[in-house]
Amino acid sequence: MKESCEHAAECLKKLRLILDGEVSEDEQQEFLKKIESCLPCFRFYNLELAIKDSLVKAVPSKKVPQQLIDDIKSKINEAV
Numbered sequence: 143m144k145e146s147c148e149h150a151a152e153c154l155k156k157l158r159l160i161l162d163g164e165v166s167e168d169e170q171q172e173f174l175k176k177i178e179s180c181l182p183c184f185r186f187y188n189l190e191l192a193i194k195d196s197l198v199k200a201v202p203s204k205k206v207p208q209q210l211i212d213d214i215k216s217k218i219n220e221a222v
């Protein structure tokens with residue numbers, strides 16, 4: 143597994159599309175296969191998944207305020 147990604151910006155863009163559900167199932171599977179060998183992107187994907195997951199759990203109705211999602215997303219964007 144690589145410790146760095148030479149195309150991180152592209153990977154992250156795609157990851158966000160996947161997490162937003164804007165990518166077809168086939169494309170998603172293909173990309174996930176690709177990032178399994180790409181450690182930083184794989185980590186980032188799992189981090190995003192965990193955040194998404196905790197948001198869902200934190201709000202039983204599954205209605206997460208859009209503001210909260212935007213806040214978290216902008217924090218992630220700052221961190222990258």
Ligand SMILES: [Zn+2]
Nearest residue numbers: 147153180183
């Ligand atoms: Zn990558």
